[in-house]
Amino acid sequence: MSADRAALVRQARDSIAKGSKSFAAASRLFDRPTRERAWLLYAWCRRCDDLADGQDLGSAITVVDDPQARLAMIRDLSARALAGEATGDPAFDALGMVAAEVALPRAFVDDLIAGFALDADGFSPRTEDDLLRYCYHVAGVVGCMMAVVMGVSPDDRATLDRACDLGLAFQLANIARDIGEDDAAGRCYLPQDWLGEMDVPPGETMRPVYRPRIAVLGRRLAERAQAYEASARAGTPALSLRSAWAVLAAAGIYGDIAREVARRGETAWDVRVFTTKADKLGWVAKAGVQALGRGRWNGAGSRMGLWQRPRY
Template sequence: MTSLDRPALVAHAKDSIAKGSRSFALASRLFDRETRERAWLLYAWCRKCDDLADGQDHGHGMSVIDDAADRLSYLTGMTEAAWNGTETGEPAFDGFGVVARECRIPRRYADDLIAGFALDAEGWRPRSEADLYRYCYHVAGAVGCMMAILMGVDPEDEAVLDRATDLGLAFQLANIARDIAEDAAADRCYLPMEWLAEFDVPPGRHMAPPFRPALTTMAKRLCDASERYEASARVGAQALPKRSRWAVLAAAGIYGDIARKVRDLGAHAWDHRVHTSKREKLLWVARARAQAAGTPEPAGREGLWSRADLDG
């Protein structure tokens, strides 16, 4: 396969999303063909970078990384080459170069995502809730912006991109709540240090049984926040073409249910990895179709983190 053979790159990306996320794979089928292929190409690059940074295979099996700086350098260099139109021989990176050029994705969003991987490579931990949201922007909100642009949103439409950012934050907050135990096993913790101090939880001890009530409370905070950002993103979806709106609303519901399940399970949320069943996903596809034809509940952005806070 030549690295810039678009049909082959799309086929590789389709396989990547099928292996990496059943939820996103299902939601992507609701897009029109052009948008679907572009979404796959963007996903494959994000997945490859994330796998490199986390020592995973399509999002599975996170491990402790002992060459984080080298991995960051590699994914940064490959992304730079793909951005410049140089064939890398890596389908995920070459596919990103194709979709970035086709949709004229602003470079800053790719750089913002890589900055999130850099934080993990440095062993970074959030001190405050604002730090947590800033991290969520880098690893997911920036992807929301790129997705919105490939769905046709004007790169200068800051209001819609703010809502797209909110969807990324909603997804990432749900991920963090669900994966607290998995992250701890890989020596990572995304619970703000101020929260841990508030509940007198010693660093690195949040999974210990005596601190399970405190952990449950902190996870609820993450899930409640995820739900607020999801509600905001649903308003922004109104600016999208109908099929894209349908896909986004389905993904929002499916992923939103992960946060809601973690919250409902309380102290048992980490006994097994929380997921949504195929039936639950299909129900959200049907529900989202009706929602795409209607009007969402009003949801302002007052009090929510904003991209304007990046330098704060």
């Protein structure tokens, strides 16, 4: 490993350790080359997210004064990194390195940046389809990129569909967990037609009088997340044992977030939902057993009725 690469890997490792304990725990299950590439990809995703949302390693979202300028910076630095240029920002240099090592499709990078553009434009979904399109751009496409990092061919559409489904599951769980935090930041990812169905006026999702109705929508998001999580599991026979182990651990750890939101009901946003270290270790153990028996999912689990990602 070159000195430059070693430094980028160390910085990327530190980024995931501080930014996402769940993903950090799951990433340790990969073989070393895959683990390092996953860290490099994460570092870029995290840096872009922090730039777009005024965060520091996933801290609370803040309102930024210059969203379009930040978006332009993300686009410029990402393009330079993909062209093989040194950007002066380790996270963007990490993108250039991992993209070159695994032949990461440029379309996936562009699709993620399009998600940041949606937020910069003040996106709020009108329908469930709008919500899922947003989830693809900010998380589903990351699942596709991670699959390529794990050795899946960009032409293997079936496996990439399942990888996308896991990203969708993660984002739906995030949205369910963060309804209150998003409201505080002036954002709402609950579809407008869902809010209309529940007679919740725009901008009033966290008013106590509407909390029982929002709890219904929180459970609905959790149910959608579990459907995509189940679909994603059907893609693991295409992965190596260690990659499947990591994916199944992450699916379980993040799936528990959605399940806990559903369980708490109206109190889901009083205290932020998270998984404990013991929960994570439990899923590492369970996922190991599941990975060994993943052949039973081969050809199982129709995607009928699930959202379809863009085709290239």
